[in-house]
Amino acid sequence: MGFRIKPKDEKFFQLLGEHSALLKISADVLYASVHEQDRLEELISKIDTVEKQADDIVGKVTEKLHKTFITPFDREDIFSLIQQMDSVVDCNKGVVERMHLYNITSVSEGAIELADLVVKAARQIEKAVSYLDDMKKSHLKLEARCSRIVEIEAAGDSVYRLEMSKLFRECTDPIELIKWKEILTQLEEVLDLSQDVADSLKRVVLKYA
Numbered sequence: 001m002g003f004r005i006k007p008k009d010e011k012f013f014q015l016l017g018e019h020s021a022l023l024k025i026s027a028d029v030l031y032a033s034v035h036e037q038d039r040l041e042e043l044i045s046k047i048d049t050v051e052k053q054a055d056d057i058v059g060k061v062t063e064k065l066h067k068t069f070i071t072p073f074d075r076e077d078i079f080s081l082i083q084q085m086d087s088v089v090d091c092n093k094g095v096v097e098r099m100h101l102y103n104i105t106s107v108s109e110g111a112i113e114l115a116d117l118v119v120k121a122a123r124q125i126e127k128a129v130s131y132l133d134d135m136k137k138s139h140l141k142l143e144a145r146c147s148r149i150v151e152i153e154a155a156g157d158s159v160y161r162l163e164m165s166k167l168f169r170e171c172t173d174p175i176e177l178i179k180w181k182e183i184l185t186q187l188e189e190v191l192d193l194s195q196d197v198a199d200s201l202k203r204v205v206l207k208y209a
């Protein structure tokens with residue numbers, strides 16, 4: 001029997017899709033924060049709103065899991081996926097918060113490159129989640145998106161190591177060093193969490209496609 005979504009189950013995939021769109025928006029806000037420091041006040045407000053909207057969706061998914069007898073795939077997998085996606089949103093917010101709190105006025109090329117990778121990973125997550133409602137037909141596309149996220153995370157590791165090495169070699173201001181160590185670590189964490197999402201999606205594909 002092929003894996004198909006029943007009409008009563010479609011709400012789960014709608015909610016997952018809505019959350020992945022917010023995840024992408026949060027990555028876009030992070031990207032803006034490293035390019036337009038003069039907008040940080042506006043951007044922190046925007047990402048606060050996005051995070052609250054994402055949290056609302058997590059609440060709706062959790063409530064629906066409690067109330068729905070038959071779910072399109074294991075409720076544990078649905079819960080794990082939405083939680084991991086929400087962690088990406090929270091981590092994106094953490095970067096923007098630090099940019100704002102530390103009054104960052106200039107950003108290195110390495111940090112900009114990491115922010116660009118964050119957006120690329122978010123774009124892949126959003127697309128991968130869109131394939132869940134027709135997994136039997138689209139599982140190869142979904143797997144390809146997940147593989148791309150893994151590649152992006154690996155590229156991020158390389159950039160992170162080089163940037164941290166450069167920071168400790170060249171930065172003579174201990175306060176600036178502490179600030180950027182935190183920001184770079186948070187950027188790398190976003191990519192790690194994005195790979196966690198990809199791993200969860202791949203597990204779902206293995207079970208149901």
